[in-house]
Amino acid sequence: MSHDPLYEMVIGLEVHAQMRTRSKIFCGCSTTFGAEANTQICPVCAAFPGVLPVLNTELVQMAIKTGLAIHGKIREKSEFSRKNYFYPDLPAGYQISQFELPIIEQGELTIERDDGSHKRIGITRIHMEVDAGKSLHEGIQGASWIDLNRTGTPLLEIVSEPDLSTPQEAGAYLKKLRAILRYLQVCDGNMEEGSLRCDANVSVRRHGHTKLGTRTELKNLNSIRNVMRAIEYEANRQIDVLESGGSIVQETRLWDANVNTSRPMRNKEEAHDYRYFPEPDLPPLVITQQRIDAVAQHLPELPDAKGQRFIRELGLSEYDAGVLTATREMAMFFEASVQQGAHPKTAANWISVELLGRLNRENLEIEQSKVSPNHLGRLITLIQNNEISGKIAKQVFDIMFETGANPETIVQEHGLKQVSDTGAIESIIAQVLADNPQQVQQYREGKTKVIGFLVGQVMKATQGKANPTAVNAILQDKLTG
Amino acid sequence: MTLVQAASLLRTRQISAQELTTAFLERIQRLNPILNAFITVDHDGAMQAAKEADVRLNNGTATPMTGIPIGVKDLFCTENLTTTCGSKMLAQFRPPYESTVTRKLKEAGAVILGKTNMDEFAMGSSNETSFFGPVKNPWDISRIPGGSSGGSAAALAAQLALATIGSDTGGSIRQPAALTGITGLKPTYGRVSRSGMIAFASSLDQAGPMAWSAADAAMVLHTIAGYDPLDSTSIQADVPDYVNALATRMDGIRIGIPTEYRPDNLNAEIQKALTEAEQTFRDLGASLVPISLPHTRYAIPTYYIIAPAEASSNLARYDGIRFGYRCDDPKDLKDMYTRSRNEGFGAEVKRRIMLGTYVLSSGYYDAYYRKAQKVRRLIAHDFHQAFQHVDLILTPTTPTTAFPLGDKIDDPIAMYLSDLFTISVNLAGLPAMSIPCGADQLGLPIGMQMIAPILKEDKLLSAAHAFQTATPWHQRKPEP
Numbered sequence: 001m002s003h004d005p006l007y008e009m010v011i012g013l014e015v016h017a018q019m020r021t022r023s024k025i026f027c028g029c030s031t032t033f034g035a036e037a038n039t040q041i042c043p044v045c046a047a048f049p050g051v052l053p054v055l056n057t058e059l060v061q062m063a064i065k066t067g068l069a070i071h072g073k074i075r076e077k078s079e080f081s082r083k084n085y086f087y088p089d090l091p092a093g094y095q096i097s098q099f100e101l102p103i104i105e106q107g108e109l110t111i112e113r114d115d116g117s118h119k120r121i122g123i124t125r126i127h128m129e130v131d132a133g134k135s136l137h138e139g140i141q142g143a144s145w146i147d148l149n150r151t152g153t154p155l156l157e158i159v160s161e162p163d164l165s166t167p168q169e170a171g172a173y174l175k176k177l178r179a180i181l182r183y184l185q186v187c188d189g190n191m192e193e194g195s196l197r198c199d200a201n202v203s204v205r206r207h208g209h210t211k212l213g214t215r216t217e218l219k220n221l222n223s224i225r226n227v228m229r230a231i232e233y234e235a236n237r238q239i240d241v242l243e244s245g246g247s248i249v250q251e252t253r254l255w256d257a258n259v260n261t262s263r264p265m266r267n268k269e270e271a272h273d274y275r276y277f278p279e280p281d282l283p284p285l286v287i288t289q290q291r292i293d294a295v296a297q298h299l300p301e302l303p304d305a306k307g308q309r310f311i312r313e314l315g316l317s318e319y320d321a322g323v324l325t326a327t328r329e330m331a332m333f334f335e336a337s338v339q340q341g342a343h344p345k346t347a348a349n350w351i352s353v354e355l356l357g358r359l360n361r362e363n364l365e366i367e368q369s370k371v372s373p374n375h376l377g378r379l380i381t382l383i384q385n386n387e388i389s390g391k392i393a394k395q396v397f398d399i400m401f402e403t404g405a406n407p408e409t410i411v412q413e414h415g416l417k418q419v420s421d422t423g424a425i426e427s428i429i430a431q432v433l434a435d436n437p438q439q440v441q442q443y444r445e446g447k448t449k450v451i452g453f454l455v456g457q458v459m460k461a462t463q464g465k466a467n468p469t470a471v472n473a474i475l476q477d478k479l480t481g
Numbered sequence: 482m483t484l485v486q487a488a489s490l491l492r493t494r495q496i497s498a499q500e501l502t503t504a505f506l507e508r509i510q511r512l513n514p515i516l517n518a519f520i521t522v523d524h525d526g527a528m529q530a531a532k533e534a535d536v537r538l539n540n541g542t543a544t545p546m547t548g549i550p551i552g553v554k555d556l557f558c559t560e561n562l563t564t565t566c567g568s569k570m571l572a573q574f575r576p577p578y579e580s581t582v583t584r585k586l587k588e589a590g591a592v593i594l595g596k597t598n599m600d601e602f603a604m605g606s607s608n609e610t611s612f613f614g615p616v617k618n619p620w621d622i623s624r625i626p627g628g629s630s631g632g633s634a635a636a637l638a639a640q641l642a643l644a645t646i647g648s649d650t651g652g653s654i655r656q657p658a659a660l661t662g663i664t665g666l667k668p669t670y671g672r673v674s675r676s677g678m679i680a681f682a683s684s685l686d687q688a689g690p691m692a693w694s695a696a697d698a699a700m701v702l703h704t705i706a707g708y709d710p711l712d713s714t715s716i717q718a719d720v721p722d723y724v725n726a727l728a729t730r731m732d733g734i735r736i737g738i739p740t741e742y743r744p745d746n747l748n749a750e751i752q753k754a755l756t757e758a759e760q761t762f763r764d765l766g767a768s769l770v771p772i773s774l775p776h777t778r779y780a781i782p783t784y785y786i787i788a789p790a791e792a793s794s795n796l797a798r799y800d801g802i803r804f805g806y807r808c809d810d811p812k813d814l815k816d817m818y819t820r821s822r823n824e825g826f827g828a829e830v831k832r833r834i835m836l837g838t839y840v841l842s843s844g845y846y847d848a849y850y851r852k853a854q855k856v857r858r859l860i861a862h863d864f865h866q867a868f869q870h871v872d873l874i875l876t877p878t879t880p881t882t883a884f885p886l887g888d889k890i891d892d893p894i895a896m897y898l899s900d901l902f903t904i905s906v907n908l909a910g911l912p913a914m915s916i917p918c919g920a921d922q923l924g925l926p927i928g929m930q931m932i933a934p935i936l937k938e939d940k941l942l943s944a945a946h947a948f949q950t951a952t953p954w955h956q957r958k959p960e961p
């Protein structure tokens with residue numbers, strides 16, 4: 001870390017996660033991303049006079065799921081409020097959110113730090129709210145266009161405690177949270193597209209001090225890397241200000257990823273009195289214990305639990321278990337490969353070394369892999385059944401990675417099948433022994449190391465397809481017999 | 482002619498819906514220029530609906546409302562029919578959707594003659610804040626008809642419709658009903674859907690019928706009441722058969738008389754009319770019980786915090802962007818917001834938006850809004866306590882009879898006091914009715930209010946019907 005060791009950082013994150021409900025939060029409009037402007041709107045989205053919001057129950061299910069996944073308390077009675085401000089992409093002049101009584105409180109998740117230790121990060125609250133539309137400023141000079149397609153997209157705002165102490169911890173927290181949301185299939189977690197957004201509250205204080213320093217809020221952080229960089233930059237900036245005798249101004253700052261600096265938002269952009277009050281169009285939301293229990297029954301296995309199971313039941317190392325549960329897709333890939341009969345440790349190795357190595361080099365995600373988990377599992381099975389050697393398997397894998405073909409066909413078409421037939425091997429060995437009388441002589445004189453050369457000759461003659469164990473056994477037999 | 486009588490004539494085909502509608506449209510054409518009760522008269526739509534009603538009356542698919550000509554307050558959105566809310570802001574607004582109330586009426590075969598005048602955004606007690614000009618009281622056109630459903634009340638009193646629909650946030654059905662000598666019912670909050678009804682104060686607004694009698698009101702309420710999935714605050718409860726529940730006796734019914742609603746300075750003629758009504762109820766078999774509603778005096782200040790707070794937020798959507806009035810040549814966004822709203826809203830609306838914005842602002846929220854919500858619960862609790870001992874509560878509807886146009890328009894506090902007796906009911910979410918019970922020296926109608934527990938509209942209508950069976954007040958009509 002580059003910042004002054006006399007200081008420590010206090011970081012809290014506010015994450016907005018777009019929920020993957022089929023329809024919007026308060027009306028029946030579709031939530032599909034990328035449709036033509038203003039094609040997915042209705043009088044409710046556009047806040048026409050007299051129309052009323054009706055809460056999407058699918059969203060409530062998703063919020064309960066998320067609450068359970070972070071071990072939060074789900075309030076029996078929560079309440080919606082209006083946050084009032086004028087902005088063209090906010091058609092009603094207020095955002096429906098939860099303020100005093102959010103649906104979830106007091107959750108937590110565990111992150112792994114760079115040194116391998118674990119740290120518990122508190123989650124203060126999760127509440128439901130509605131996303132705003134988009135203002136488009138390009139095009140005709142002096143005019144703005146409003147696209148209300150996004151208006152009404154459901155969001156969960158997930159607010160952490162200020163428990164994070166380094167940019168790395170903030171990154172780990174975001175990765176973990178994103179993994180959980182993806183495991184639950186409630187959010188795409190795509191920060192570039194904005195389906196997951198993060199604001200960071202940052203302050204610094206001298207080590208040993210308990211009083212919190214004045215914090216600033218960082219916005220416009222559209223990747224985990226930017227979150228980490230912006231926090232690092234901000235902490236250093238605050239330390240410089242304090243060290244030069246200044247004091248920190250509580251403000252909102254916008255991160256500019258192009259120049260790796262932040263600038264304060266103009267006061268006009270943030271001076272709001274939101275005049276929150278309970279939303280009179282929606283009665284308080286009451287959630288019964290039965291409803292929570294029903295959701296809990298269908299909760300998928302989450303990364304931590306899955307990782308523990310991989311270690312306990314499949315014998316993986318903690319490191320491999322961590323890698324393979326980092327995303328839902330990775331875990332699914334691994335489990336599907338094992339289901340094909342691949343040995344778990346071998347499968348773990350192939351995925352984390354060969355597959356991820358290639359994917360990383362080509363900047364691809366595991367979902368984009370042409371190698372399917374089924375095919376990878378079958379490839380490993382071929383090795384386990386002595387049908388190909390590990391070395392040949394890597395050749396086969398390369399072809400699979402490029403073409404997506406199945407391993408058996410590749411082995412067939414390229415004639416890579418391992419020869420275990422002793423008759424065939426015996427005749428090749430006989431030929432090799434006949435061609436190399438000098439080496440045979442040396443072996444019989446006690447220079448047994450020369451067998452390596454002879455094995456090599458046999459493998460060469462079979463283009464690597466002979467089963468090396470069988471070759472060794474037969475050779476020894478012939479040479480000593 | 483009452484709605485019930487007209488329904489009988491239609492059913493027996495002694496008159497056609499088209500004849501009936503034509504008669505009312507002609508009367509509107511003659512009298513509306515004087516009274517200004519309708520903002521929009523939908524001649525073509527009404528005749529088309531009447532034609533369809535006649536088909537249903539002939540083929541046996543009619544309901545008791547089929548072919549009945551009605552007026553609808555101009556805050557219920559009607560598809561492709563201008564819905565102004567009494568405001569310049571929405572003077573040209575043609576909704577692309579139908580309110581649940583008007584949809585139900587249309588489905589039942591009612592004929593909507595037009596949209597009735599109202600105080601702007603239902604904010605007013607005299608119908609003088611309408612952008613489309615004041616409504617005149619048919620009993621004396623130099624006087625106000627009450628508000629905010631003044632157009633619905635005047636239209637009915639002048640027999641321009643057989644029933645009208647109003648909305649009541651603090652007395653907006655009951656107060657004009659009292660001042661024009663008709664029967665008006667504000668149902669339990671959530672009994673009638675608010676979907677498509679342009680909001681003033683969401684936690685208080687409730688639609689209801691205005692009619693010539695309790696029996697007529699029962700028929701209309703039966704048509705518009707019920708749970709609506711489009712309104713999350715509507716109540717999931719069956720709708721009883723209000724018409725069948727009507728009785729002519731009141732044996733065993735206990736009527737509470739709250740002392741707080743009989744101030745010493747109450748208008749003597751109103752006091753006298755109430756005393757006579759009490760005797761009528763005794764004669765019908767009811768007993769009278771003095772009760773107390775101790776938090777009554779906080780109702781007006783509480784209301785004038787909660788209602789403007791909600792209104793200030795509800796009216797934020799009128800920004801000149803997607804619908805409604807937009808100022809000419811806006812310089813920039815802020816200019817468009819400011820001038821569109823400044824030019825599009827009238828003085829009373831702006832006064833309430835400012836008041837509401839103030840009471841919600843940081844630093845004042847706890848002192849005003851939060852405290853008002855607490856008092857609101859106390860007021861509701863008063864009624865809950867009282868209804869442990871009585872079945873209904875009887876009060877005057879208004880402190881005075883209809884006052885002259887212009888009398889209070891420049892004195893908001895005096896105007897707000899017109900709703901002195903009606904406001905608590907909205908804060909408590911209870912059903913209440915105003916029915917005629919007398920006349921002052923000038924012959925102006927006097928109304929009395931009856932209040933019932935949550936969802937006891939049937940008890941309310943039944944008591945009103947018994948009273949109207951025993952008295953002639955509801956049959957008095959102004960000179961044509």
Ligand SMILES: [Zn+2]
Nearest residue numbers: 027029042045
């Ligand atoms: Zn919509």
